[in-house]
Amino acid sequence: MGSTGPSSDIHRFPMQPLNRFQGVSASIKRPREVAHFSYDDSHTYRDDGSSISYYCPPQLGADLKEGFDTFRHYEETEDPHLDSLLQALMTQEKKRGGTREKADFVTWRGMMTKIMTAPFDMFAEFSMFATMYEGTIYIEEDFPARHADRQAQANRPPPRYQDPRQQSHQMMTYWGYKFETLALLPTPPAETPQEVIQNRIRERVSNHAQHCSIISTSFGPHTLLLGGEVDGLSGPKPPPSSNQPIPWVELKTSEELPPNPANRDVLKFERKLLKFWAQSFLLGVPKIIVGWRSKVGILKGVQEFETGKIPGMVRRGTGCWDGNVCINFAAAFLGYLRDTVKGGGLYRVTLRKKSGAVEVQRVGEGTGDIVSRDFLSWREEAQ
Numbered sequence: 001m002g003s004t005g006p007s008s009d010i011h012r013f014p015m016q017p018l019n020r021f022q023g024v025s026a027s028i029k030r031p032r033e034v035a036h037f038s039y040d041d042s043h044t045y046r047d048d049g050s051s052i053s054y055y056c057p058p059q060l061g062a063d064l065k066e067g068f069d070t071f072r073h074y075e076e077t078e079d080p081h082l083d084s085l086l087q088a089l090m091t092q093e094k095k096r097g098g099t100r101e102k103a104d105f106v107t108w109r110g111m112m113t114k115i116m117t118a119p120f121d122m123f124a125e126f127s128m129f130a131t132m133y134e135g136t137i138y139i140e141e142d143f144p145a146r147h148a149d150r151q152a153q154a155n156r157p158p159p160r161y162q163d164p165r166q167q168s169h170q171m172m173t174y175w176g177y178k179f180e181t182l183a184l185l186p187t188p189p190a191e192t193p194q195e196v197i198q199n200r201i202r203e204r205v206s207n208h209a210q211h212c213s214i215i216s217t218s219f220g221p222h223t224l225l226l227g228g229e230v231d232g233l234s235g236p237k238p239p240p241s242s243n244q245p246i247p248w249v250e251l252k253t254s255e256e257l258p259p260n261p262a263n264r265d266v267l268k269f270e271r272k273l274l275k276f277w278a279q280s281f282l283l284g285v286p287k288i289i290v291g292w293r294s295k296v297g298i299l300k301g302v303q304e305f306e307t308g309k310i311p312g313m314v315r316r317g318t319g320c321w322d323g324n325v326c327i328n329f330a331a332a333f334l335g336y337l338r339d340t341v342k343g344g345g346l347y348r349v350t351l352r353k354k355s356g357a358v359e360v361q362r363v364g365e366g367t368g369d370i371v372s373r374d375f376l377s378w379r380e381e382a383q
Ligand code: A3P
Pocket: 172, 173, 174, 175, 176, 177, 179, 231, 251, 252, 253, 254
């Protein structure tokens, strides 16, 4: 699959026809957590579970816009590469006396979400870097490109006329975090004093602290180590040796549906569900909790969705996407990367809007800082 473009070093993996990915999905292993880490309230890396949060239903009627002017917003200004993920893997391997988690791919969950959802998003676009080191392909986001996009967006002049009910992009980013603050606690609800639960509504919102889970999974014949943020737990975390699923929850906000939603409202929500599902499915997050908000950001209700039931729900609903196609597409694409990103060197992996093919091109020597220096020297020492 795929062909070599006019310039011999651009390789193309076509998106269409999608029917080549239909049918039963490639075998998938249930994700198993192999390591984890936290960022504390100043976004400093910590080798522990200190930033794990716990779900406790929020008070309805809250205004998600409240506190916007005191938001402690963490935005990356420097390329994070895969540094924290590799740091956590190194630490874990040392703890286990050198037993290595081997995989064909190592990346952030966000990169896999972009790949998996691309077949059903005409406007999908992404840019990533990939490199092979010791038989494993490491994939990271093209941070300079994302950073430039964000700067351009921030510098764009506001439209001459704006509907006063239309909320700014910054506000819409804020209320997702506000919902998290209203629905999470730093300790399990049963161990938390009532006043702490009640006071969440006045708490200052910050996105500095995070907890990240690193899991091992596979797509068909390809094994992966994926790291990503998990919002909280809905019950105790089982001991690692038990091999039980972890009751993580993913929190999302979405505009409430009218009592008798028109087909286009359902379609809009089910399209959103594709991103919700892929993101949670990849890390093995079993439950997604949607906070329904009004147009102007009042929290109207919460609804729990079982991640594993979402593809069936959409199949019986608008049928606007097919989870098996997403999985098979991702498995085929990973195979293509293994055939293309070979030997040394840095590759750019790009999907441009409506271009119809993912392009893979070798753009430099070495590993381009995708694999951190600490990780490289540690591996060299181990040889
Ligand atoms: P919502 O998803 O409810 O809008 P996550 O859901 O992945 O845990 O992210 C938490 C919140 O971060 C989101 O809540 C949203 O407010 C903000 N956020 C995440 N990704 C974003 C993006 N690409 N652009 C803008 N805001 C984003």
